[in-house]
Amino acid sequence: MTTAQLRALDAAHHLHPFSDTKGLNAEGVRVIVKAQGVHLWDSDGNKVIDGMSGLWNVNVGYGREEIVEAVAQQMRELPFYNTFFKTTHLPAIELSRLLAEVTPAPFNHVFFTGSGSESSDTIIRLVRHYWAARDRPDKAVIIARRNGYHGSTMGGASLGGMGLMHAQGGLPIPGIVHIAQPYWYGEGGDLSPDEFGLWAARELERAIDEIGADSIAAFYAEPLQGAGGVIIPPATYWPEIQRICRDRNILLVSDEVICGFGRTGEWFGCQYFGYEPDILSIAKGISSGYLPIGGVMVSDKVAETIINAGEFHHGYTYSGHPAACAAAVANIRILRAEGIVERVRDDIGPYMQKRWLALADHPMVGEARMVGLVGALELTPNKATRASWPVETGTVGLITRDFSFRNGLVMRATRDTMIIAPPLVISHDEVDALIACAKKTLDDAWTEVKRRGYV
């Protein structure tokens, strides 16, 4: 079939996630046909660098035979069995053990889910179950942040702080409160990053004072906000959040769906930022996306209560799916055997950060930031004032995103912020190629916004 025929069929029958279907169908989708390493190919034969690792998840890159083989073998042996009724299977046992090994010391128990969103829904139920089991059923409110992202189910979208998502379908569900995000570039005003980090953390304290600690179950946050625009909190933020959660006896949930499995150069984002959560949400990089799987890890303190609280009336048919567990086991073995996380911390991370941060010299870039292998560029018509564009938010981001693909690089746009999160196995030469594409893209976009009179 030709690309045009494939596009027509897709338009006829496929409703895409997070897409304006009518606009998309008019423009025509890109058909991705294969991938290897850090590269994708579309149906017209264009080869592009996948600067987003799929959706932030293909940490070990494409084409890893070890994962393919592990899954094929598992599918032949036992393609499915459940873990509900006094049964388990080898891949679930092996993955649970591996997860206990790679997570920080207090984490030794995992509840399996099929995705990050299912992990979010599981955690809402789990933290309330935890407090009820400790005779504190009133501790039920969960505090999260504006512009956070925790998935797209009712629970996940409610925990998230995305206004456009809340506006559809009557969200958030009751019992979830949102506070400010630690977004210094966008909201820090005249405060220094450190002052603003403290201010944003103390928004949690103010919310607790208002609601009452006796009503609050947990604070729920990403180590750095991914979908919100790779928002990296100032250094003062996490220590203060940690202090507040401890002082007020509130569980701290770290949504590690993007940061987990090496993205920041540590195994988990909480290790990079130096805090100690009670619960971890994991998905994406756990299997590098080869098969869908997620999980919720609980610290020994939480586990003890849950284990002694009788039945937890919760679970998914695909909790601990054998083939998905086999994919995750093979993926984690690759991360370990090849020292990929350490390589991000000591070698390729610093190498790319240096080049990425230098993009801040471009006339269109208000700020460049990066941690491990996840970063962003804030686009602005005026570097000195960090002004926003005199057109609808997101217009310049989309222009830039389209140039980027044409130049051979997948970058994502959130508002007018460009985002990058390449596979952790990217080579030095591939980083050089990526940076060259990004530079050319900025030049092209700068010419275009001037032509349109936005500057």
Ligand SMILES: *Cc1c(COP(=O)(O)O)cnc(C)c1O
């Ligand atoms: C992607 C994401 C989720 C949701 O995961 P899905 O697998 O898409 O359901 C949750 N939290 C964070 C931080 C994410 O980036």
